[in-house]
Amino acid sequence: MAIRQGLLALLSQGPRYGYQLRAEFEASTGATWPLNIGQVYTTLSRLERDGLVSPGEQDEQGRVVYSITEAGLAEMGRWFSTPVAQSDRPRDELVIKLALAVTATTDVRPIIQAQRTATMRTLQAFVQARRASVENPAQRLVLDSMIFQAEAEQRWLDHCEAVLTASPRPRRPAATATENPDTEHPNAEVPDVEVPDAGSPRG
Known part of the structure; x- marks a missing residue:
């Protein structure tokens, strides 16, 4: 606004x-x-x-x-x-922070827990302020909106934690032959090679 x-x-x-x-x-x-x-x-x-x-x-x-x-x-x-x-509306810094933390393969759980604690304190402060604003309907509407946003953020943090706990952490893909032709691909199949019998004469 x-x-x-x-x-x-x-x-x-x-x-x-x-x-x-x-x-x-x-x-x-x-x-x-x-x-x-x-x-x-x-x-x-x-x-x-x-x-x-x-x-x-x-x-x-x-x-x-x-x-x-x-x-x-x-x-x-x-x-x-x-x-x-x-x-x-302004960009949500929290969403950007968590997305980049996942991209950087950082442990996101401490970030989520710290934010959950801070959001809960903010929510409690909004609830207390709302109780004191019963005579001011304009102020009460604003505080109701802030309360709903804080509650939604708590639910979203729970969702993030559940998704990241269930999903394996991303791993860096192995280099392909085109990326490093001198390095054998770890998943490449080894061709069958006939090994001569030790007692057989060599040709």
């Missing part, structure tokens, strides 16, 4: 200044996506440049309140109506 669309969604509820937007963004996402105030104001400047928000007058504390424009509402509507493509 782009930060700009998130800020537009919050501004659709009424004018806000930067610190309000940061606090509400983090509260809505269950603090799973922390923002610094610099990101917020940089994004607001770009939204203003693109005509999606308009700044108001500074208040007595020097804060500028921003409002969403009609173009901003249309942009937000397009974002809400467009499904998120799988290709738009």
